[in-house]
Amino acid sequence: xxPAVFEQVRSIAADVLEVEGRHLNADSSPxxxxxxxxxxxxxxxxxxxxxxxxxxxPEEMDGVKSIGQxxxxxxxxxxxx
Amino acid sequence: MALAIVPYLPxxxxxxxxxxxxxxxxxxxxAAEDWQFPEKPDPGWMPGMQLWLxxxxxxxxxxYILRRQVFSVAxxxxxxxxxxxxxxxxxxxxxxxxxxxxxxxxxxEREPRLYxxxxxxxxxxxxxxxxxxxxxxxxxxxxxxxxxxYRFLRHIRxxxxxxxxxxxxxxxxxxxxxxxxxxLAGVTRPTAAAGPMDIAARFTGWADAVWExxxxxxxxxxxxxxxxxxxxxxxxxxxxxxxxTAGGWALLLDTQMHGHKQFGHMRVGTIADCxxxxxxxxxxxxxxEGAPAAVxxxxxxxxxxxxxxxxxxNQLHHTWCGALEEAGFRQGPTNFLIAxxxxxxxxxxxxxxxxxxxxxxxxxxxxxx
Numbered sequence: 001x002x003p004a005v006f007e008q009v010r011s012i013a014a015d016v017l018e019v020e021g022r023h024l025n026a027d028s029s030p031x032x033x034x035x036x037x038x039x040x041x042x043x044x045x046x047x048x049x050x051x052x053x054x055x056x057x058p059e060e061m062d063g064v065k066s067i068g069q070x071x072x073x074x075x076x077x078x079x080x081x
Numbered sequence: 082m083a084l085a086i087v088p089y090l091p092x093x094x095x096x097x098x099x100x101x102x103x104x105x106x107x108x109x110x111x112a113a114e115d116w117q118f119p120e121k122p123d124p125g126w127m128p129g130m131q132l133w134l135x136x137x138x139x140x141x142x143x144x145y146i147l148r149r150q151v152f153s154v155a156x157x158x159x160x161x162x163x164x165x166x167x168x169x170x171x172x173x174x175x176x177x178x179x180x181x182x183x184x185x186x187x188x189x190e191r192e193p194r195l196y197x198x199x200x201x202x203x204x205x206x207x208x209x210x211x212x213x214x215x216x217x218x219x220x221x222x223x224x225x226x227x228x229x230x231y232r233f234l235r236h237i238r239x240x241x242x243x244x245x246x247x248x249x250x251x252x253x254x255x256x257x258x259x260x261x262x263x264x265l266a267g268v269t270r271p272t273a274a275a276g277p278m279d280i281a282a283r284f285t286g287w288a289d290a291v292w293e294x295x296x297x298x299x300x301x302x303x304x305x306x307x308x309x310x311x312x313x314x315x316x317x318x319x320x321x322x323x324x325x326t327a328g329g330w331a332l333l334l335d336t337q338m339h340g341h342k343q344f345g346h347m348r349v350g351t352i353a354d355c356x357x358x359x360x361x362x363x364x365x366x367x368x369x370e371g372a373p374a375a376v377x378x379x380x381x382x383x384x385x386x387x388x389x390x391x392x393x394x395n396q397l398h399h400t401w402c403g404a405l406e407e408a409g410f411r412q413g414p415t416n417f418l419i420a421x422x423x424x425x426x427x428x429x430x431x432x433x434x435x436x437x438x439x440x441x442x443x444x445x446x447x448x449x450x
Contacts, residue, residue, distance in 0.1 A: 037178075038174075038175050038206075039206045039210075042179055042210055043213055045179055050213070061179035061182065062179055
């Protein structure tokens with residue numbers, strides 16, 4: 001995973017989830033971040049789409065469960081674009 | 082399991098009931114009671130409704146209603162749809178968190194020109210999501226006029242939210258201090274005399290003439306000809322009062338509330354809908370001498386004479402807001418929002434929000450009032 005993509009995802013997630021970026025790592029997930037509820041997850045998906053300029057499919061939206069998985073998905077979609 | 086969005090058929094009713102039960106059990110907060118999808122495919126609420134369900138196997142995980150309508154945008158006719166009552170299991174189960182996005186995208190594929198109305202306030206999930214999806218958002222101002230200060234202070238649940246506040250409001254009500262304070266603040270100011278007016282039995286050709294005479298003056302308005310108005314406000318429903326004056330009209334409700342979450346046991350008058358020609362900007366006809374001001378005066382007088390405790394109205398167009406202020410209404414906090422999808426916003430273009438004619442007659446109509 002490219003560090004730049006991970007950092008960008010982490011920054012967006014920190015903003016949407018209202019946590020400090022240093023508290024987020026690749027394993028951070030709804031189970032470990034208290035503020036990561038349904039509404040924030042939805043806002044996170046929309047914020048990522050807006051920042052990276054593509055839409056996630058329903059399967060992709062539901063399949064990502066952690067910051068690391070999100071960064072990997074973003075990287076994979078960006079390379080296909 | 083794959084999830085599909087399909088038309089609501091009679092065979093889905095049992096799964097919708099189970100979906101509603103899961104929402105009722107899992108939800109909390111003030112909006113929870115509104116989170117119930119119709120338990121039959123044709124609830125008969127409004128004409129032009131299409132109901133869609135997100136189905137996973139034998140279970141329903143969400144749904145929404147599209148209500149097809151005709152809008153006038155600066156005099157041009159366009160079809161749009163109201164995106165109504167979107168509900169997702171994501172409200173109570175994180176596994177379905179992103180279903181809300183799928184629902185709105187599905188609706189946009191069926192009708193790109195969508196609008197959502199009401200939504201309960203900026204902090205709710207739906208307006209937050211729509212804002213992120215670049216929908217154009219505006220708040221529809223709320224106006225009120227207190228006629229009976231004692232009953233208002235005793236029953237206004239929206240602000241009697243804590244024991245100290247209830248004690249203070251009761252003291253103000255029983256001592257008369259509240260009445261005096263409201264009078265000094267102009268909250269209970271009497272309405273100026275209304276001109277000639279009458280109560281119409283139904284919307285007929287005269288309403289068509291009003292609509293055709295003024296629809297080009299509004300930046301955006303839902304179709305309000307006689308046929309549409311008769312569907313929204315049927316003549317056989319005695320709740321609807323149609324006041325006619327000055328080449329315009331207002332649709333009023335006079336409702337005795339019983340334990341209402343905001344109005345307690347008050348008798349509440351509502352100016353739910355209205356229409357009249359707008360005078361040219363900056364002329365007397367655009368202000369206190371204009372038709373909207375005359376319609377609001379007549380509507381207010383009618384409700385005063387019927388003995389209501391409080392009159393309320395939501396209006397977005399600046400001329401109607403000015404007419405309410407002219408008649409002694411005060412503006413209060415609003416949770417009534419409008420959101421336009423990017424395609425509908427593009428159609429409206431640079432026209433200011435305050436030129437759109439939006440009120441409680443739009444969207445779900447005057448429910449809860």
